[in-house]
Amino acid sequence: MSVEPEVPIVQVEEVRENPVLYKIISSDNHVFTISEHAVKLSKTLWDLITNLGLTAENALDNPIPVENVNGKNMETIVQFCERHKYDEEEPEYTNYIREFVLPEWDRQLLSIDNEELFQLILATNYLDIQKLMDYCCRVIGDMAKDKTPEELRIIYGIPTDAEDDALERSASDSPGPSG
Amino acid sequence: MDNVLYHCNYMEIASLRKTCRSLRDFVDTAKPDGLVDKVMIDCDDYEGKFRLQTGEKVIEYAFTKTMDGCSMFDTDNWTWSTLLKGEDHMELLKNDFSVFLRHQKSLMQEIEINGKPADIEQVLNILKAHSENPKTxxxxxxxxxxxLIDLSAPQILLALSSVDAQSLRSLSFSCNKQNVLLDQITETEQWRRLDLNDIKITVTTAFLNSPNFSSCQIQYASISSESDIAARFGVDGDKWFFRMPNDESRVLYLDIESHEYVDIGYQDTAKVPTGAEIRIEGKPFALEQALNALKAHSKNPKTRKFPLKTTILSLRELPAPQILLALSSVDAKSLCSLSIGSQKQGVLTDDITATEQWRHLDTFCATGFRILDVRRISHLNTFSGLVSSVTAADLEYLKTTFLNSPDFQVCSMKCDRVASYFDIVTTFGVHSPRREWLFRKPNDAFRVLSLSVDSSNVRLGHRNTNTCEVTRPAEIIG
Structure with a gap:
């Protein structure tokens, strides 16, 4: 496992509290340190750690490469996981989520443009972080509040039926791979 | 996408569904939960209303019938509408209700269905179909x-049996008709699981007409105030008795005496406290059947040995024939006081004043009814009411009767026609500028009978002789 020596290591303050630390390398070679409690929020990462047999002694010497997540999203994810590592387990998928009010800290963290949010959701989905996924979806769901269908098309970049039809027509008119 | 839609309410999902084909297909396939808390449907011949509440947010709209279709209104702003040409308001309401049913999966707090029976039937059929369709x-x-408001008994049954029995805790229904049969309703699984902690007085009427009902003890968290219940039944107290339409031997009682409990059950008519008042009131048409049944049972050889005993009978808003029915079905020997009242003007027929019950009365009060033959009140100790006419001969007759009645108290009559002063003077032989005549009572040295007459009122009562003799000794007759 090769690590570029000039790549900065992103330290999270809270990480220092925890004696067991892991290193994660993003697709653009940024290195992140994350505590054991925080990394457990990602099912994908925790499965990797247990499968690789990483322990407190060798964890920092064996960084985990995550090819599908860039440094920007990984930074957000690490911050989120460190912030919520000691959260109590939430109730099952019930009205709790609907009645839940997104904390201001998380709302600030997720105040990013739609494209970035979309990329963050893809990364969250890959790393299988249920809580962050719920929060991201809550932010997207909130965008729909009190909006007309026309406004929703603009917010989410949704094509109209006519635009869909035009795209389909152009797709069917264009020559196939053989033509 | 499921996760995103989980954070959207029903109207937001509906808006998203309209944005594009992909989302429409997804919403129609995945049928995300509507997450509605409360729903209200109200419809009649000309309008269908649909109200959805999620949290604090309420959306209510109405489809109103027009000449060439219907208009859709936001009920917050009735001046704004969308004209839907060629559309039927009921069809649109039914369609929206169907779509809502497809999406609503989570537990709602309340659904209210309100409408004319003929119109609401269509909505209820959709609910029923939803509960029976293998897919839904x-x-x-x-x-x-x-x-459920203003629904017929079969419709109440239809609605009740169409909702999830495991979730339903509280049922409330009201019906304008008196004859609501609860039997089939109480046999449903939904009924058995109810908490029954919010009793409505209308339930009593339902029990009254349910032949299979035996008894019921209801623990309540809240109940109408005693004064509200008393106002409803027209009688003060904390225990009420109701005559059974088809059973003279028993009465239905409702007792709220016990703390946090309402007892409803049967009691032998003979054990009804003699001081208890049995009150019958209601719309004449609705009571007709019940009164006929009462009458039939009072004639039944098997049941007439247990006549309904009451000392006071109050009848409100009943026409004279139904007063006769009710009066003749109670025990004549027990009945002491009869009170009748109506906002409409009526005439108390001779049939009523000829009953045995009438002859046993000692107190009679009436508003809205006239007595044709004033001499028929002469056996009463207390009378208050209207009479058609009082002649001087009638006054002489009443005076003589009341003088000889040891228990006579007072007789206050409002009259359409009263004997002239000249006729009264001629009859009694004494002038009285104050239009009051006093008569010595046999064997009573302390009181005299007083007769006061003006242009439309006659009053007979007692006066103390001490004051009378001092002020007007010459007017005492006899």
Whole structure:
């Protein structure tokens, strides 16, 4: 496992509290340190750690490469996981989520443009972080509040039926791979 | 996408569904939960209303019938509408209700269905179809409370049996008709699981007409105030008795004496406290059948040995024939006081004043009814009411009767026609500028009978001789 020596290591303050630390390398070679409690929020990462047999002694010497997540999203994810590592387990998928009010800290963290949010959701989905996924979806769901269908098309970049039809027509008119 | 839609309410999902084909297909396939808390449907011949509440947010709209279709209104702003040409308001309401049913999966707090029986039937059929369709019945409509207003008994049954029995805790229904049979309703699984902690007085009427009902003890968290219940039944107290339409031997009682409990059950008519008042009131048409049944049972050889005993009988807003029916069905020997009242003007027929019950009365009060033959009140100790006419001969007759009645108290009559002063003077032989005549009572040295007459009122009562003799000794007759 090769690590570029000039790549900065992103330290999270809270990480220092925890004696067991892991290193994660993003697709653009940024290195992140994350505590054991925080990394457990990602099912994908925790499965990797247990499968690789990483322990407190060798964890920092064996960084985990995550090819599908860039440094920007990984930074957000690490911050989120460190912030919520000691959260109590939430109730099952019930009205709790609907009645839940997104904390201001998380709302600030997720105040990013739609494209970035979309990329963050893809990364969250890959790393299988249920809580962050719920929060991201809550932010997207909130965008729909009190909006007309026309406004929703603009917010989410949704094509109209006519635009869909035009795209389909152009797709069917264009020559196939053989033509 | 499921996760995103989980954070959207029903109207937001509906808006998203309109944005594009992909989302429409997804919403129609995935049928995300509507997450509605409360729903209200109200319809009649010309209008259908649909109200959805999620949290604090309420959306209510109405389809109103027009000449060439119908208009859709936002009920917050009735001046704004969308004209839907060629559309039927009921069809649109039914369609929206169907779509709502497809999406609503989570537990609702309340659904209220309100409408004219003929119109609401169509809505209820959709609810029923939803609960029976193999594709949709795995998501039956789940609600904690079901409120049904102005529905017929079969429609109440239809609605009740169409909601999820496991979720329903509170049922409230009201019906203008008196004859609501609860039997089939109480046999449903939904009924058996109810908490029954919010009793409505209308339930009593239902029990009254349910032949299979035996007894009921209801623990309540809240109940109408005693004064409200008393106002409803027209009698003060904390225990009320109701005559059974088909059973003279028993009465239905409702007792709220015990703390946090309402007892409803049967009691032998003979054990009804003699001081208890049995009151019958209601719309004449609705009571007709019950009164006929009462009358029939009072004639039945098997039941007439247990006549309904009451000392006071109050009848409100009943026409004279129904007063006769009610009066003749109670025990004549027990009845002491009869009170009748009506906002309409009526005439008390001779049939009523000829009954045995009438002859046993000692107190009679009436508003809205006239007595044709004033001499028929002469056996009473207390009378207050209207009479058609009083002649001087009638006054002489009443005076003589009351003088000889040891228990006579007072007789106050409002009259359409009263004997002239000249006729009264001629009859009694004494002038009285104050239009009051006093008569010595046999064997009573302390009181005299007083007769006061003006242009439309006659009053007979007692006066103390001490004051009378001092002020007007010459007017005492006899």
């Amino acid at each position: 019945r795995k998501f039956p409509l789940r609600t904690s409370k079901l409120s």
